[in-house]
Amino acid sequence: MSGELTDREITYREAMREALQEALTTDDRVFIMGEDVADYGGTYAVTKSLYTEFGRDRVRNTPLSESGFVGAGIGAALGGMRPIVEIMTVNFSLLALDQIVNTAATFRHMSGGQVSIPVVIRVTTGAGRQLAAQHSHSLEGWYAHVPGLKVVAPASVADARWMLAAALDDPDPVIIFEHTGLYNLRGDPGTGPVSLEGAAVRREGGDVTIVASAGMVPKALDAADELAEAGIDAEVIDLRSLRPLDRPAIRRSVERTGRAVVVDEGWRSVGLSAELAATITEDCFYCLDAPVARVAGVEVPIPYPKHLEDASIPQVADIVAAATNVMEGVTVGG
């Protein structure tokens, strides 16, 4: 997935920044655009000081105009550039959805295949920082609903380092979701390249398949460790791409284990976890020993206090409990 190993250990944030730096260095058509990406360095410091190296034209601060600058990114892509547009927080991306859904995702189709929109849109997502009900959601599933988009969620340092290049190489609009809880994750970035699509098995196991993405991957791995202590051997799949989903990879695993837990930080109803559960059941119905268990965000706008925020998103214990139930064949209806 991530080429050769290196002897480096860097953070997810640093990996993303290296990727941006490389893109700006190697391709004149690439530029970064978003709120406070320059002097401020980005809310999560991902673009920190890049403007000193590449100038303010290519590391371009925008006014607070999400629809305007995302639309301008789409237009610049149409005009032959390779824009990387940053949206600070997924909740703000709602302001730009018209541009993303009605324009970026439709132009190729409406034109009968004449035009491409090779824009890359980076969006931070997820809860865990006590930012409450207008800054903490996980709407990746919404984007994964839309034909004409590709949606990825790097959950490892290597993917943070290399998925951007794959996204820029893709002629269609790619949305990259970066979970704020991952920025300090440390790991070996590897030498790349990686492909934009395809799930990755992050831990092998024979008893139950845990399917996760973005901020849920580390939690799924922790859960697998706990499950191992209880004698349950869990396989952990990192989806990497949310649209398209790598159905064959999931099927291969579940066909072996006969049991599946799907984990998503987003709200449960009509969320990514629903698609995963439905897909797995369609693909593996006759080899499932228990219904697929969903572990998803509680259906509440994220509250501010830590104990309530923690309770509103999936935790390691929830994954462990779901996997244990699935092993025991207990139906876990919502």
Add this chain to the structure above:
Amino acid sequence: MSGELTDREITYREAMREALQEALTTDDRVFIMGEDVADYGGTYAVTKSLYTEFGRDRVRNTPLSESGFVGAGIGAALGGMRPIVEIMTVNFSLLALDQIVNTAATFRHMSGGQVSIPVVIRVTTGAGRQLAAQHSHSLEGWYAHVPGLKVVAPASVADARWMLAAALDDPDPVIIFEHTGLYNLRGDPGTGPVSLEGAAVRREGGDVTIVASAGMVPKALDAADELAEAGIDAEVIDLRSLRPLDRPAIRRSVERTGRAVVVDEGWRSVGLSAELAATITEDCFYCLDAPVARVAGVEVPIPYPKHLEDASIPQVADIVAAATNVMEGVTVGG
């Protein structure tokens, strides 16, 4: 569901208009607001000439400012009114999503339960009129994802006539989806009232449960007729409410039939059909004789030509085929 029968037969459009008229008549706090709801009469003529009866203050044309006037509707609800806001087409609702998701759906929660947003938002939805890729989608599933909202889709003349009153009576934001293909549907409006929640069995049957909503309900009923000719006795459930879903009603039916087909005009991945399939499987895993079949929109922005548009959304034949497959135990993976 719809009280007593009457001897009247009216269209869905007329039923909706009567409901609006009644609301304006009986409650001073009610007003209608949207693009061209007055002189023009609404794109689909639902509000036709209401302004002559109630004046332009209460049947209020807005500028083209979806975010602005939906937000103003939310504010007016906060200020004690009962606004009915009309959004012409679901694709345009993307422009107002920030207001709906970040404000309307969160205010009660963020304030610790101090405030209510009793706004009603009417949105037309659906394909079938050759309006192509910026006017034809079915994003009901997106709205059904969001805690803090209620989402309904009247699919009968009686529900068109009476659900509005139930929505206005609800202290929380309610989104009413009206499928453009239903406006000319004729039927008995009944005497009302109806409840906002709860699914309805539109046809009883013992072999397979077909779950549908909005524009898919008439198609499901037609499919059931065809299936009956082939000796398959289908039950048809009209969801009515997409959020919350009436899980018990669906479970009761599937427990009897052991087989289910779910139908949704929206795109398949991470759509309403995924939630229905996942939910049914969770609730009825051990009594399902076959995996739940999903019949959903093809993953393509809706194309203009009739033959391609027809092929992109579920048709009667698709439902019949899915139900037949389910009866034969054929897995219908995507």
Add this chain to the structure above:
Amino acid sequence: MNERSHMNTDIRDARIGLLGDMIRIRVLEERCAELYGQMKIRGFLHLYIGQEAVAAGIVPQLEPDDAVVATYREHGHALLRGVSAASIMAEMYGKATGCSGGRGGSMHLFCAERRFYGGNAIVGGHLPLAAGLGLADVLADRRGRVTACFFGEGAVAEGEFHEAMNLAALWNLPVLFCCENNTYAMGTSLRSSESQTDLALKAAGYEMPAWAVDGMDVEAVRDAAGRALATVRAGGGPVFLELRTYRFRAHSMFDPDLYRDAEEVERMKERDPIATFAARLVADGVVDDPAVEALWAAARDETEAAVAFAEAAPFEPVEDLTRHVLAEPEDHR
């Protein structure tokens, strides 16, 4: 021939060209209305009849490298941009040889070769796109290029107008904003949708130069656009043109047209951009009546050939439904 008479001939020809262009649009669209009645064209159909002077005064002045971004009321702009009447008509028929392969229909005409980027049907949604096309030209240092963006006065109320205007002015982007003020957005008049109806004052809020032009006078449009384009091309940043025009037909074929007096429409029809300009050219001795009739005849020929082409054209096979959602392998760079 001496230089002066050369020039005179050029000017004569150019004026006749303006008239001919308007007539071509008119004839094409009158035919579209008929074909809609015959259910050959479906969906929404928005006619430009009455507004032809705007497209005719601006589009032919654009260079091949320039870009055009328009609304759903774009048949005239596409035609004058060099998208063939045949491929436009085939598109409205939903045929595979249409300029968008039949996928878009009347509201979504595209032609990448002519840099004609829609046919956009979210009101205001294409303005940020125009800013982005301009930004690409600035970043790639393609000096002198312009993106012309057409939209109705109804779009001015949308947040996307505001955001795009500010971005274009702030970054000095080479965009010509052409606001076709035909007084109505569907059935809503500008007066009932804008607190400030002087659109040039709105542009001032972005420190963008703005001129209001009689959009029923093709030569006035041409002159204003010429000056504006020169400014934009020279790196002077965006310009906002308000073209004061009127649509003679209903908003779309669905519109019962209840919101305005028939009398108002009749009064405006006296200012028909084609009839008035034809009369001016006759008065100036540039053309005579038979010459004008010849323009109409040529346009009818063009349109009829387009209809024949569209009629004969094939539909895309239904098996191809899911094409053009994402790039096919050969589209990857």
Add this chain to the structure above:
Amino acid sequence: MNERSHMNTDIRDARIGLLGDMIRIRVLEERCAELYGQMKIRGFLHLYIGQEAVAAGIVPQLEPDDAVVATYREHGHALLRGVSAASIMAEMYGKATGCSGGRGGSMHLFCAERRFYGGNAIVGGHLPLAAGLGLADVLADRRGRVTACFFGEGAVAEGEFHEAMNLAALWNLPVLFCCENNTYAMGTSLRSSESQTDLALKAAGYEMPAWAVDGMDVEAVRDAAGRALATVRAGGGPVFLELRTYRFRAHSMFDPDLYRDAEEVERMKERDPIATFAARLVADGVVDDPAVEALWAAARDETEAAVAFAEAAPFEPVEDLTRHVLAEPEDHR
């Protein structure tokens, strides 16, 4: 006492009140900063320090029936609106007795009783809401009511600003738009985000009266707001106030403050609204130093009591997580 000295006493008291209000905000927020360092307050915390003259000059002039809609930088507005320091502090602690039951935190202070509707953290998102509150007052014929809407100059670039301004002006809604221009939106200066930095000119695009005011001078703010409120209350439609102010602290506790010179901040601190106004009152003989010190002491007492309250307050039980998503049965009308 004769009438004149009555009046003098009232004016004196009012001036001292202005100073006291600013001091109350300052002390509360300095303490918040400390508590953030101690991890008692979490999430984003945006301090108002430096801008107190704006809230102090406007909020106390509002009537109980008026409404206030503010941003995430709203502690001062809430406090002066009568939301108790204790319930504000408890909210920042996330405690059940906070003014939003602990659910909102620093960015989402609410108090329905005081008609204080957030604490809104989508920049520009609350402007349409303010228009809607005004619309409700018009439709319900509640004359004389005003909705005061506070926002930063960064919001002006958002489409929602544009749409709300137009609606408010078009429908003559009783809304006072208070734009707190502190020069920066996070790290982006107005100059680098608006092509036209004179915000009053923007308001002209909506034909809305607009005045720019020295937002570091609490009496200037009070006077301008007084006039504006009178206009709005009298049915004169919305007014736009640009309050020119400055924030002394970083944007939030996460902000490394790299985008401006320390020197610029120091220069602006010389115009500290509290220090300058205290000096003016001393010079005018209205107060002496001990009297000023007493105001600080009272504010400290209020704040410390608030902290004690917040410390002692209970958290909501985790079992209640899904409350307040929809109305509970008793909330139904």
